[in-house]
Amino acid sequence: MSISVQNISKSFKNKTALSDISFEVKEGELFGLIGPDGAGKTTLFRILTTLLIPNKGEATIANFDIIKDYKSIRNNVGYMPGRFSLYQDLTVEENLEFFATIFGTTIEENYDLIKDIYVQIEPFKKRRAGKLSGGMKQKLALSCALIHKPKVLFLDEPTTGVDPVSRKEFWEMLKRLQTKGITILVSTPYMDEAALCDRIALIQDGKILEIDTPREIVKHYPKTIYNVKAANMYLLIESLNIYKHKYSVYPFGEFVHYTDSRTNFNPEDLKLYLKTKNLKNISIEITQATIEDTFMELAK
């Protein structure tokens, strides 16, 4: 196992950040930690990168214990903290060179590994990091985290605050890194990114709700979800919320995801009810559960 976490708990003063977290990540796996801000993702990352000591539980990274062998772990992991922690007043090249030096290596030595990523920012290598766009900062930060050829890569919310194009490119880069045998633990608040991981853990309020492949996780959703649509969104939500048989009502883009508490639910009944509420252009269709639906159901 590349990462093994057993019953980790952590609290600050009287606030519990993590309670009884356990999971394992196989070598070369792309594992996603999916949850909103404040779920405990960053605390978990800091424990696994030896920056914090858990109150309870054990963990090993590349078979090194996070407490006893913290020095070995520090030599073998790459870490990209939540904010792209770069030296804003150093140029792209200087940043990369600095991180290479402190890890006792050179850019040339591991250029193969970062080549794909670095060529995209190489034209700007004389530019100060502070003047880069969000997407370029993200690529530079990843290059810096990779420069010493780590066995395990920790990426704490690498796509937060980055536009969709850069996000997509970033995930493509991760997929390529995976083929080089690097284990990647990545956290994100975006549910839509979950599908890109091999396996995911849904996390909220310091607890893991579920661990599985993205495909399996949505299968666990217990109910049939209906896409409901009508001309007046607000009235639709209001009406569904007071419908006596509703189980859950969540706006989902242009639709409302509706589940019913009855087993023998007939959409026509709902349509009739909505008509009595003066709603027009009503449509009700069965739809697939998403990871977000599952998350909300589990977090309820």
Next chain:
Amino acid sequence: MKEETAIHVENLTKMFGDFTAVNAISFDVKKGEIFGFLGANGAGKTTAMKMLIGILTPTSGNADVAGFNVNTQPESIKKSIGYMSQKFALYDDLTVKENITFFGGIYGLTRKQINEKRYQLVEELELQEIVNELVSSLPLGWKQKIAFSVALLHNPKIVFLDEPTGGVDPITRRQFWELIYKAANKGTTIFVTTHYMDEAEYCDSVSIMVNGKIEALDTPKKLKEQFNAESMNDVFLKLARG
């Protein structure tokens, strides 16, 4: 200008030196509409919004916001709009109650009005237990919901939301959007900037800005048809990659 138009923008341009941040954009936002203002980082969204809320003077072009001209009446605009951003929403070291009183005060509400509004807000969001807590001790989702309601305190005609729901958990995020729908239903115009595409799907109409220009403007449904895309995310990717 038609009665039903809340924001009317015509060839609005902003240059910083040689750099054109916003390049002759034009669009209309209808009253009571939820308007999504999308774009990548650095596409010019923030600059455009700053002009619309009257804190940045355009280089050229014109815009009417809530019936006031951005060039000549920026102070009147400020009085008739509400504003909330992810970066700054409420004072962390004040309680919920103090924040409400403060923001009510700067928008010229009387003490009586503030008290009424606060009572109403506490009821609506079920804040009874946290109204005297420091904002810093609240979960992010709560802060965002309260901040939105505070932006509505003075019954503005238009509310500008700058990336309001980043990082919020899915359930709270939906509660937040329900609040938005509710405000829109009462006739408040909502102007949202975001680069989270799933958020775009909630809007009545959406504009996408690329390099200072508006490259697409329509309802999410029509945009998806037009670009033959599954989601707004795909629309955006197709647009941005040319």
Next chain:
Amino acid sequence: MKRFIGFIKKEFYHIFRDKRSLFILFGMPIAQIMLFGFAITNEINNVDIAILNNSKDATTEEIINKLNSSSYFSIKEFIQNENEIEAIFKKGHVKAVLNFEADFSKKLSTKNNANVQIITDATDPNTANTISNYVSAILQNYTQTINKNVTITYQIIPKTRMVYNQELKSVFMFVPGVMTIILMLVSAMMTSISITREKELGTMEILLVSPLKPFQVIVGKVVPYIFLSIVNAIIIIILSIFVFNMPVQGSLFLLGIESILFIITSLSLGILISTVSVTQQTAMMISLMGLMLPVILLSGFIFPITSMPLPLQIISNIIPAKWFIIIVKGIMLKGVGFTFIWKETLILVGMTLFFIVLSTKKYKIRLE
């Protein structure tokens, strides 16, 4: 070692790219020393005084002439009666009034003593004191000249001589103080800010998760500032020698070594500050309030320690700057060698070791 050099290189990039703090770093010593040297002074020069002469005879005229011809005083006004004294002080520019009693000469020759009253404006007590001393000195001087031919038996005449700073130049007093402040500020504040900046940016997390050892990070942070502080010390010494003609009586080499010792003391304090503060702002506040004020107020730089209340005298002992000022004054003004200042040096060494041990203990290899 290569890692370490890479780290120091990075620190120098930071320093040289931040034009504003670079300016503060080198502009401040020059500005401060000029300010203290020229603007702030304890000497009196051309102080306006008024005379109330109730006798108007040869002796008083002679005394008045003597006062007027000294560079210290210029007689602004002659007043006629005591009621005017208050009014003239209220106008502000006259700092002292000399009141000669009636029949001054006659009394002096018949009774062998005559009175002159010195009234000073003590809103500024230091100046008032100095004025009174200067006037007394001039009067005493005069008494001696008129008594030259008369032999009075059993007379004790104190002869004051100010040694080490004959002309009582205040710049001599300020240079050691300013040097202390600047070295303290540059070393302690700049290091603590540069360490906390890494915490604020989040880069400290990456440094911690790297194979760099914590002491390498700290020493790497400190080395550039040792260098900059030495440059600063040299600038100050050169300025004081060439602009203010301040002598360095003792060994320049010894002064250099002691300065480096004090720089290291300040740096270790800076590291200690950075271990307790999370943001650059707190680091700056602690440095300013916790270091600057005691250095200015309690080190003996401006206010003499011996005239402080006992508790403050005791507190002043724990301020490193106090000992450094003694050392600098000793070397620069008295020209003493190491044998005279070994005690103070030892105290500084002890303090430095204490701060270093404390900050290594407090420095975390983790975030908590």
